[in-house]
Amino acid sequence: MKIYEQKIAPNARRVRVFLAEKGLLDQAEFVELDLQKGENRTAEFRGKNMLAKIPVLELDDGTHISESVAICRYFEALHPENPLMGSTPLEQAEIEMWQRRCEIYFMNLVGMAFQHTSGFFADRMTPIKEWGEECYKGASKFMHMLDKHLADSEYVAGDSYSIADITAMCTVDFSRVVQLRRGEEQVNLNRWYEAVSGRASAKA
Numbered sequence: 001m002k003i004y005e006q007k008i009a010p011n012a013r014r015v016r017v018f019l020a021e022k023g024l025l026d027q028a029e030f031v032e033l034d035l036q037k038g039e040n041r042t043a044e045f046r047g048k049n050m051l052a053k054i055p056v057l058e059l060d061d062g063t064h065i066s067e068s069v070a071i072c073r074y075f076e077a078l079h080p081e082n083p084l085m086g087s088t089p090l091e092q093a094e095i096e097m098w099q100r101r102c103e104i105y106f107m108n109l110v111g112m113a114f115q116h117t118s119g120f121f122a123d124r125m126t127p128i129k130e131w132g133e134e135c136y137k138g139a140s141k142f143m144h145m146l147d148k149h150l151a152d153s154e155y156v157a158g159d160s161y162s163i164a165d166i167t168a169m170c171t172v173d174f175s176r177v178v179q180l181r182r183g184e185e186q187v188n189l190n191r192w193y194e195a196v197s198g199r200a201s202a203k204a
């Protein structure tokens with residue numbers, strides 16, 4: 001089993017942290033691609049993921065699974081112990097709700113802010129600075145909302161660590177590339193961040 005990734009990329013990190021939490025990191029061979037050089041844009045790689053994005057899980061029978069959460073869901077189903085996506089229908093729904101919120105209104109916005117203000121992928125897209133700035137504002141707003149939410153919730157989706165924490169933590173760390181940082185006054189967010197980033201899996 002192989003995972004095509006770039007170790008520093010936030011979506012790839014989500015899968016690494018998830019696997020580390022499950023104790024499965026050593027089960028996969030990681031294949032590093034240089035995204036800026038376009039190693040994900042070759043015809044060969046598009047055969048693995050038509051969208052030319054990492055991470056991609058390649059099973060030994062040649063099956064490919066892309067989308068970070070789909071990859072995580074596969075491992076969760078194979079290894080349901082130490083659940084990171086909930087056990088009961090209610091837990092599963094709440095974790096899914098927060099994971100999607102963190103992905104759509106936070107991670108994707110930071111990604112757009114980065115791509116549209118840095119020109120990092122100017123060879124493959126048209127950066128629109130104003131759009132990047134709007135996305136930055138949206139991500140900053142979400143960070144404030146998360147701080148408020150965490151006043152009443154130990155983790156992002158309730159009392160237990162979950163995939164929603166992984167998405168949020170990877171996004172908080174990635175936010176540095178657009179100089180979006182946690183404020184000292186965001187005491188709930190900071191309390192949560194120290195807890196999740198202190199877990200061994202955060203270094204995966």
Ligand SMILES: N[C@@H](CCC(=O)N[C@@H](CS)C(=O)NCC(=O)O)C(=O)O
Nearest residue numbers: 009010011035053054055067068069
């Ligand atoms: N929704 C996808 C997003 C994948 C994604 O955007 N990956 C980025 C790296 S974090 C990528 O491959 N970018 C390369 C490019 O756009 O050319 C997932 O969850 O895996």
